[in-house]
Structures are given as structure tokens and as C-alpha cells.
Amino acid sequence: MSGMLPAPQGRLPEYGWRSHGPGFLGIGIAVGLFVFGVVRLDLAPARFLSGLARLGDIMALMMPPSPETWSRFLVYLDALGQTLAIAVLGTTTAAVLALPLGFLAAHNIIANNAVHFLSRRLLDTVRSVDTLIWALIWINVVGLGPFAGALAIASADLCALAKLFSEAIETADRRPVEGVLASGGSRAASVRFGIVPQILPVFVSQVLYYIESNTRSATIIGIVGAGGIGLHLSEMIRVLEWQQASFIILMVLAAVAMIDAISRRVRRAMMSGR
Amino acid sequence: MTAGTARANHTIAVLPDMQLAPLFAAYRAAAAARRFRLLTGAVIAAAVLALSFVGAEVEPRTFWAKIGNAGDYFFRLAHLDTGAPVWTDPAEWFWGLKRWTRLLGETLLIAYVGTAVGVLGAFAACFVASERLVGNRWGRAAARRVLEVCRTVPDLVFALIFVVAFGLGPLPGVMALAIHTAGALGKLFAEIVDNIDMKPVEGVAAAGGSWFARVRFGVVPQVLASFASYSLLRFEINVRGASVLGFVGAGGIGEELIIAIRRFYYADVSAILLLIVFCVMLIDMGSAQLRHSLARLEGAR
Known part of the structure; x- marks a missing residue:
């Protein structure tokens, strides 16, 4: 292509392990702990979904709010x-x-x-x-x-x-x-x-x-x-x-x-x- | 009035009495108004206090009769069933250490997972609730109302309802913490996003970036550090909150604690309380350390 920009001079900022390593490590630990917690606390999706359905029923029963x-x-x-x-x-x-x-x-x-x-x-x-x-x-x-x-x-x-x-x-x-x-x-x-x-x-x-x-x-x-x-x-x-x-x-x-x-x-x- | 003598001794310019009089009168009026305002405030505060004394059914006589019990209670907390002070037999005092440590670990995990889910929710909600990124006023108002309800209703009330829906265990506890966290952090996050520098966002837009790219490269780098430090603060709060979730059957050490308190197992109560305090302080210190290094990272950039 003829209209291309000139190639950047000098070194580009590094985008690799040295600059982002600690960040990746932190995210890795955070995600790992999260997964461990989900498994350890037995937060099963099936239970979550059936509970959500029941929660929906409860919300419906709450309407309209009234002291009777x-x-x-x-x-x-x-x-x-x-x-x-x-x-x-x-x-x-x-x-x-x-x-x-x-x-x-x-x-x-x-x-x-x-x-x-x-x-x-x-x-x-x-x-x-x-x-x-x-x-x-x-x-x-x-x-x-x-x-x-x-x-x-x-x-x-x-x-x-x-x-x-x-x-x-x-x-x-x-x-x-x-x-x-x-x-x-x-x-x-x-x-x-x-x-x-x-x-x-x-x-x-x-x-x-x-x-x-x-x-x-x-x-x-x-x-x-x-x-x-x-x-x-x-x-x-x-x-x-x-x-x-x-x-x-x-x-x-x-x-x-x-x-x-x-x-x-x-x-x-x-x-x-x- | 010593205006005359003052003028005789020094060269300080003092206004004649005729001009001073209205100034003094104005000063006295202002002072009186201030005193009146203070007095009204004090009277209102006293009335509110008196009213709440009646409302909370406080009777000074029963208070003095019962305050002796407090000393007695705390004395018993420090003694084993055998009558020996707790520190003479740590093995007997912390007899359930293994079980309690496991439950404490569960409490920490509930706090962590609840905070993490809540942070993700708040992160998603804050972009909708912020006026900088979403033009739709109705969507914004709706998001703000939902967040407000989520943070005003205490997490324990959510836990009570969720225990009915999801059954006993950590799941309702995690959900309750997550929703309360999303409400509290969503508001803070939205305020942070409202105060960002718009130039990077405009830069990305000018380079042809999509809405997603504008958020990813224009907004997120500016807010990430403050988001992280607020999330850590919230985690500290949630550790305290998770320690009582067990009171309503939502998992963690709370269940063990409420049983010990209700059945008057004094030594167990003090042992579990000490463990909780120790754990909370440890978490607070670690989190403070992390927040400080985050602030340093932010400062270095």
C-alpha cells in the first residue's frame, strides 16, 4: 500500500510477561480462588437454577405488598x-x-x-x-x-x-x-x-x-x-x-x-x- | 466604653461610640441568633433522645440491676466448665479447633465468592448507571433505583429470603452478599466513572473504536485501580458480614457460634469469638497491604 504510515521509530512499549506478569498472576490467583470456592462450597448450577425458579415464585407471591x-x-x-x-x-x-x-x-x-x-x-x-x-x-x-x-x-x-x-x-x-x-x-x-x-x-x-x-x-x-x-x-x-x-x-x-x-x-x- | 482613653495612650484608630453602637448591636444580635439556634438544636436532640429512651424500653433501675450480669457474663466467658480460667488449658478451650478452622475457612470463601460475584455485577451495572457512557436516561434511572434497593436492604434479610428459596447452606449466603455488594459498589463505581477524564474515550472514538473498545481502552484503565481498592474494602466488610450469616442458616461459622451462645457454652463462645477476631484482623491487614501496593502502582504510572 502506498498510503501507509511510516514504521514507528524506536522500541515499542513491551506488551509481555515483564510488564503484565504481576497483573496476570493476580488475576490467575483470583480466578483460581473463585473456582476453588465454588467447588468447595458446593454451589451447584442445578440447585442454583431450581432455587431461582422458586425465588421467582416468591417474588410473585410478594405482590402486592400489604399488611392485610x-x-x-x-x-x-x-x-x-x-x-x-x-x-x-x-x-x-x-x-x-x-x-x-x-x-x-x-x-x-x-x-x-x-x-x-x-x-x-x-x-x-x-x-x-x-x-x-x-x-x-x-x-x-x-x-x-x-x-x-x-x-x-x-x-x-x-x-x-x-x-x-x-x-x-x-x-x-x-x-x-x-x-x-x-x-x-x-x-x-x-x-x-x-x-x-x-x-x-x-x-x-x-x-x-x-x-x-x-x-x-x-x-x-x-x-x-x-x-x-x-x-x-x-x-x-x-x-x-x-x-x-x-x-x-x-x-x-x-x-x-x-x-x-x-x-x-x-x-x-x-x-x-x- | 474606653474609646477615649485608648485614643489618649496609643495611636490606634478607634471608631467613635456613635458608630460603634450599631456594630455592637449587630454583633450581639448575631451572637444571640447563634445561641438560639444552638439551643433549639439541643432541645430537639434532647427530645429525640427522650423519645427513644421510651421507645427502646430503657429503665435505669433494671439497667443497674442487670449491669452486674454483664461482668458476670464476661467472667464466665473466660472460664471453662471446670471453673479454671481458659488460658490454663488451651487444648480444652480450643477443643473444636479443627472443625472451627474449617468453618472459618468456609466463611472466608463465602465472603470471597460473594464479593467477587458482587463486584462483577457492580462492574456491569456501573456502566449503565453512569451518565458518561449511556445516553438513555430511563435505563440509567432504573439501574440507580435497583442498586439503591440492593444496598438498603440488609444482606441478612436477603439471606433469610434466599434460605427459603435455595435451601440451607452457603449458596443463599453467597447470593445475599453478592446482591448487597453489587448495590453498594455499583453506586461507588458509577460515581468513579462519572468523574473520569473523557479525553482517552474521545481518542478511541476518534480512531473509530466501538462502544466496547471505548470502554475497554478509554475507561477501564482509568478506573481499575480505584475499583480494585474499593472491592478489597468491601471484602473486609463482607468477612464480618459472613461471620453472622450462619445465624439464619446461610453457612459458615455463625451457626456454630449462635448454638454456643444460645446454649451457654461459655468457653466455646470466647474461643470462637477469638478465632473470628483474629481472622478478621488478619484479613484487614492483608487487604490494607494490598491496597497500599495498589496505590503505589497507581502513583508510579
């Missing part, structure tokens, strides 16, 4: 309120307890390496226990009911929030603290007027965000008997009352959307109010 009677609807509404109460109370308790813990784990407040290391490890350890496990433990301690649920959410989020707060404290600007100290303030005053105003917005917005996400967690802790709407949901699924189950799921979705909207507005108000 008004009195059931009121019961669900009450349980939903309880769920929200659990989320709010659990998160607030966690936040109030997490604040001093956060200061303890922050490097610029307690400049002791041992305390810092131990508190961080402890926070990490407790953080890896799921809310639902906490719920089961608290049920054994305080009995069935929403109180156990609130305690479960508080203990599960205490450490996550403490870690967030300690990071916020560590990244806080030093200059206000130095200013307070330079004008003769005590160390306590430097924390109160130098650090607290900086982390308060972080504190409130994180608490709001956790209330949102805990509304979701609070719906499932009822499954093990720790109060709220989850109890009704798992009951309706167990007795195969699909219309009521789907109605409860819709109620949860509506509640989460509502909390979402409220917390977004509060956060925006806080940002503009400052």
Missing part, C-alpha cells in the same frame, strides 16, 4: 419506631463514650506510645465483632428486647467512632492550641478551646451518618430477638406470609430514606450555620 389488616399495620409502625429508637439511642451512647476514648487514643493528646498502641489495638479488636454477635451476647445479659439491641449497637460502634474521633483529633490544626497556650491558657483550656471546636462538626456529622447506617443494622438485630421490626420480618418470612414481608421491607426502605433526608438537611444546616 390495619391493626397489623399499627403493630409494624410501632416496631419501626422501636427500631429507630434503638438506632438513635445506641449511636448516641456510643458517641458519648467514644469521645473520651478518642482523646485517649489520639497521639497528640496522650503522647505515650504504649497507651496509644494498646488503645488502637483494643479498638481494632472490638471493632471486628459484628453487631449481631453483640446483640446475642447482650440478650444473654439483659434479656430479650430492644434494650439489648441498643446496647449491641452501642458496643459495636463505640470502637469505630472512637477510632474516627481519634483520627480527627490527630489531624486537627495545631495553631489554635498554641494560641491558647501562648495566651496563658491551661492544657485543659487548650483542648477545650483549641481542639473541641475543630472536631465538633466532624463529631456531629459522623454521629448522624452512623444513625443512618444503624437504622439498617437495627432492622436485622430483631431477627435474633433484640427488638424492633426485624422480629416481625423474620417471623413473616418463616411462616411464608410474603405479602406482609414485602410490606415490612418497603416500610424499612421508607424509614431509611426519611432518616437519610433528615440527616442531610441537618448536616447542610450545620455547614451553613457556621
Whole structure:
């Protein structure tokens, strides 16, 4: 061909084992692990397909979502309120307890390496226990009911929030603290007027965000008997009352959307109010 | 007002009282408004809290009566049936180690396969949900709604329903994690795709590339690293989630744990919990390492 482009000068970038080897190796390991998992967990296609067919039937039975009677609807509404109460109370308790813990784990407040290391490890350890496990433990301690649920959410989020707060404290600007100290303030005053105003917005917005996400967690802790709407949901699924189950799921979705909207507005108000 | 004395001693310019007065008034009004806003916020927050105290049936008196139980409970967690502290006889404490390790491995595999399927789903969905690549507004809105439902409904609720449809075992657990993961990651992925640089995509289009080629050579190289690191983060979350899937019969170590807790096998509870915590921390550390090396790779390019 006469209109051909001139041959490229110099070396072309290598497209071979050296440049793409690690990538191929990673993909190979990932795919191998996936296949191993499918075989080991016995995820048979036949079972999957027959299950899908049954799932289709269930979806059809869920339509239309309905609470059947008004009195059931009121019961669900009450349980939903309880769920929200659990989320709010659990998160607030966690936040109030997490604040001093956060200061303890922050490097610029307690400049002791041992305390810092131990508190961080402890926070990490407790953080890896799921809310639902906490719920089961608290049920054994305080009995069935929403109180156990609130305690479960508080203990599960205490450490996550403490870690967030300690990071916020560590990244806080030093200059206000130095200013307070330079004008003769005590160390306590430097924390109160130098650090607290900086982390308060972080504190409130994180608490709001956790209330949102805990509304979701609070719906499932009822499954093990720790109060709220989850109890009704798992009951309706167990007795195969699909219309009521789907109605409860819709109620949860509506509640989460509502909390979402409220917390977004509060956060925006806080940002503009400052 | 010390305006006069200040002027006498120094050469600082101070406004006369007549001009200062409105400024002070404005300042006081602003401070009062701020205080009022703060007070309203505090009152609303207190009201919500009081309401939730009633809603969650918290009674301070029973709380103090029961809080002693907590200490008692945690004390028993640390003791064997014989009454000896657990650490004096590790062999007796971890008597079921072999079985528990196998179940823990199953939990990890459920988390891994569930995450992998979910990531593939999210990958497919994000291109539909992103406004950069698909012009069809209705398809986009539909994809976003579906993703929203998938991530708002907790994975355990999906597991409850799937256990009825697919029967007991790991299959419903994997499906539940996959759907929840697809919902959560689909949204994040779509946001990443919305923020890409369009020039490479236009370049491929100008060279005559198909839609597929534009995605493959224009989009994927830009987003792959962030997709991978979000997927790893999700895997960490799913390991925690998979540890409780067994509570509803969807496989893994959860079933063993709920039986131990319900039947008050205290030493077993603490042994299994320790194993889970150890495993989760190990996974978190490995995944953090991988994410950091991914970030380094990205930085080197």
C-alpha cells in the first residue's frame, strides 16, 4: 500500500510477561480462588437454577405488598419506631463514650506510645465483632428486647467512632492550641478551646451518618430477638406470609430514606450555620 | 466604653461610640441568633433522645440491676466448665479447633465468592448507571433505583429470603452478599466513572473504536485501580458480614457460634469469638497491604 504510515521509530512499549506478569498472576490467583470456592462450597448450577425458579415464585407471591389488616399495620409502625429508637439511642451512647476514648487514643493528646498502641489495638479488636454477635451476647445479659439491641449497637460502634474521633483529633490544626497556650491558657483550656471546636462538626456529622447506617443494622438485630421490626420480618418470612414481608421491607426502605433526608438537611444546616 | 482613653495612650484608630453602637448591636444580635439556634438544636436532640429512651424500653433501675450480669457474663466467658480460667488449658478451650478452622475457612470463601460475584455485577451495572457512557436516561434511572434497593436492604434479610428459596447452606449466603455488594459498589463505581477524564474515550472514538473498545481502552484503565481498592474494602466488610450469616442458616461459622451462645457454652463462645477476631484482623491487614501496593502502582504510572 502506498498510503501507509511510516514504521514507528524506536522500541515499542513491551506488551509481555515483564510488564503484565504481576497483573496476570493476580488475576490467575483470583480466578483460581473463585473456582476453588465454588467447588468447595458446593454451589451447584442445578440447585442454583431450581432455587431461582422458586425465588421467582416468591417474588410473585410478594405482590402486592400489604399488611392485610390495619391493626397489623399499627403493630409494624410501632416496631419501626422501636427500631429507630434503638438506632438513635445506641449511636448516641456510643458517641458519648467514644469521645473520651478518642482523646485517649489520639497521639497528640496522650503522647505515650504504649497507651496509644494498646488503645488502637483494643479498638481494632472490638471493632471486628459484628453487631449481631453483640446483640446475642447482650440478650444473654439483659434479656430479650430492644434494650439489648441498643446496647449491641452501642458496643459495636463505640470502637469505630472512637477510632474516627481519634483520627480527627490527630489531624486537627495545631495553631489554635498554641494560641491558647501562648495566651496563658491551661492544657485543659487548650483542648477545650483549641481542639473541641475543630472536631465538633466532624463529631456531629459522623454521629448522624452512623444513625443512618444503624437504622439498617437495627432492622436485622430483631431477627435474633433484640427488638424492633426485624422480629416481625423474620417471623413473616418463616411462616411464608410474603405479602406482609414485602410490606415490612418497603416500610424499612421508607424509614431509611426519611432518616437519610433528615440527616442531610441537618448536616447542610450545620455547614451553613457556621 | 474606653474609646477615649485608648485614643489618649496609643495611636490606634478607634471608631467613635456613635458608630460603634450599631456594630455592637449587630454583633450581639448575631451572637444571640447563634445561641438560639444552638439551643433549639439541643432541645430537639434532647427530645429525640427522650423519645427513644421510651421507645427502646430503657429503665435505669433494671439497667443497674442487670449491669452486674454483664461482668458476670464476661467472667464466665473466660472460664471453662471446670471453673479454671481458659488460658490454663488451651487444648480444652480450643477443643473444636479443627472443625472451627474449617468453618472459618468456609466463611472466608463465602465472603470471597460473594464479593467477587458482587463486584462483577457492580462492574456491569456501573456502566449503565453512569451518565458518561449511556445516553438513555430511563435505563440509567432504573439501574440507580435497583442498586439503591440492593444496598438498603440488609444482606441478612436477603439471606433469610434466599434460605427459603435455595435451601440451607452457603449458596443463599453467597447470593445475599453478592446482591448487597453489587448495590453498594455499583453506586461507588458509577460515581468513579462519572468523574473520569473523557479525553482517552474521545481518542478511541476518534480512531473509530466501538462502544466496547471505548470502554475497554478509554475507561477501564482509568478506573481499575480505584475499583480494585474499593472491592478489597468491601471484602473486609463482607468477612464480618459472613461471620453472622450462619445465624439464619446461610453457612459458615455463625451457626456454630449462635448454638454456643444460645446454649451457654461459655468457653466455646470466647474461643470462637477469638478465632473470628483474629481472622478478621488478619484479613484487614492483608487487604490494607494490598491496597497500599495498589496505590503505589497507581502513583508510579
